[in-house]
Amino acid sequence: MPHTTDTEAGEDAGGTGGTGAAEATGATAVTERDAGPGGDPAPRGGFIELNGVEKVFEVRRKTGLFRRERRQVRAVDGLSFTVERGEMVGYIGPNGAGKSTTIKMLTGILTPSGGRLRVAGIDPSRERTRLAHRIGVVFGQRTTLWWDLPLIDSYRLAHRMYRIPDARYRENLDRCVELLQLGALLDVPVRQLSLGQRMRGDIAAALLHDPDVLYLDEPTIGLDVVSKARVREFLRELNAERGTTVLLTTHDLQDIEQVCSRVMVIDHGRLMYDGPLDGLHQAGESERTLVVDLERELPPIDVPPPARVVRVEGPRQWVAFPASESAAALVARVAAGHPLVDLSVREPDIESVIAKIYAERTSA
Ligand SMILES: Nc1ncnc2c1ncn2[C@@H]1O[C@H](COP(=O)(O)OP(=O)(O)OP(=O)(O)O)[C@@H](O)[C@H]1O
Numbered sequence: 001m002p003h004t005t006d007t008e009a010g011e012d013a014g015g016t017g018g019t020g021a022a023e024a025t026g027a028t029a030v031t032e033r034d035a036g037p038g039g040d041p042a043p044r045g046g047f048i049e050l051n052g053v054e055k056v057f058e059v060r061r062k063t064g065l066f067r068r069e070r071r072q073v074r075a076v077d078g079l080s081f082t083v084e085r086g087e088m089v090g091y092i093g094p095n096g097a098g099k100s101t102t103i104k105m106l107t108g109i110l111t112p113s114g115g116r117l118r119v120a121g122i123d124p125s126r127e128r129t130r131l132a133h134r135i136g137v138v139f140g141q142r143t144t145l146w147w148d149l150p151l152i153d154s155y156r157l158a159h160r161m162y163r164i165p166d167a168r169y170r171e172n173l174d175r176c177v178e179l180l181q182l183g184a185l186l187d188v189p190v191r192q193l194s195l196g197q198r199m200r201g202d203i204a205a206a207l208l209h210d211p212d213v214l215y216l217d218e219p220t221i222g223l224d225v226v227s228k229a230r231v232r233e234f235l236r237e238l239n240a241e242r243g244t245t246v247l248l249t250t251h252d253l254q255d256i257e258q259v260c261s262r263v264m265v266i267d268h269g270r271l272m273y274d275g276p277l278d279g280l281h282q283a284g285e286s287e288r289t290l291v292v293d294l295e296r297e298l299p300p301i302d303v304p305p306p307a308r309v310v311r312v313e314g315p316r317q318w319v320a321f322p323a324s325e326s327a328a329a330l331v332a333r334v335a336a337g338h339p340l341v342d343l344s345v346r347e348p349d350i351e352s353v354i355a356k357i358y359a360e361r362t363s364a
Helices: 099-107 128-132 151-161 166-179 195-207 225-242 253-259 277-283 328-337 350-363
Strands: 048-062 068-083 088-092 114-119 135-139 213-217 245-249 262-267 270-275 287-294 308-313 316-322 340-346
Touching: 048 099, 068 099, 068 114, 068 270, 088 099, 088 253, 099 114, 099 135, 099 213, 099 245, 135 195, 151 166, 151 195, 166 195, 166 225, 195 213, 195 225, 213 225, 225 245, 225 253, 245 253, 262 277, 270 277, 287 328, 316 328, 328 340
Parallel strands: 088 245, 088 262, 135 213, 213 245
Antiparallel strands: 048 068, 048 114, 262 270, 287 316, 287 340, 308 316
């Protein structure tokens, strides 16, 4: 297991040994292939491969006039997963879960403290320049564009920096300008662009050199509804046309719902779930809600457990029941025993499902 020094912040404590496999969260938690350093190695051949990857930061804190306390922060803890070429994967987790640290290791900005990591067969921290030609990176909270220069100048610079052949540069630029609607913005200094325009400009900049994989860290943060829709649509088209592999970190779960076929959930640097978005409902044992409008105000209505009334507001009552169970029997029972005006079933929202998974893991 390589023990290396942090190349970004100089705070790396080095590898401190494996901490065991990424833990399972239950029925649909991490899959077999995601074993950590103590388990079976992940299979070869994925486009992005992590096997038992760790990142430990050493933080020094002032505790007195002359005293400093050293503390280790295990940001990524025995992380293993594989992403195949052309996949679009959402990478989500609460604040401080280790998402950005993972992305930084995947780009070579940070060196893992332990484990094995490969992108397109390349060890990112050892061959960062070679990898740069294969990847595109967009950090929503930071821009790679030249602030005082017209947008097109940043693209011209990328053209030279990446030594993109002229015809390919022109073709890629035209395509991005068309799909991201950048035509009217090319001569505008970047500092004058709105957040949404700047984000579209950043995405184009990340794609001019035809990367095989695109990492996006919060690409829709702060964008209005229209700009978000445009970015999501663009990512789908990019993937369909070019087969670009996309790894998307976001707090906006609609990004995931609309763009990704697979989602990985990380918490405390460990993989908690890896699978289709639908499966998250199962992992979170989510509930649906039957909204019952009665003819008049009544005490909580009688429903068979595990269904239960969770809210009463005037003549309206909310009945929670397991999402895995059919609503038909419950609806029939409620309709037979109560004076009804209306009934509707609400699907669980993904935010509450994920919140439940986090809460369960934290209390475990
Ligand atoms: N350079 C650093 N030095 C020390 N600790 C760090 C450093 N970078 C990250 N950490 C710590 O590592 C943990 C994971 O941070 P990371 O930024 O990867 O989380 P995240 O999932 O991206 O969070 P967010 O959603 O808030 O961006 C946190 O506890 C964070 O404080």
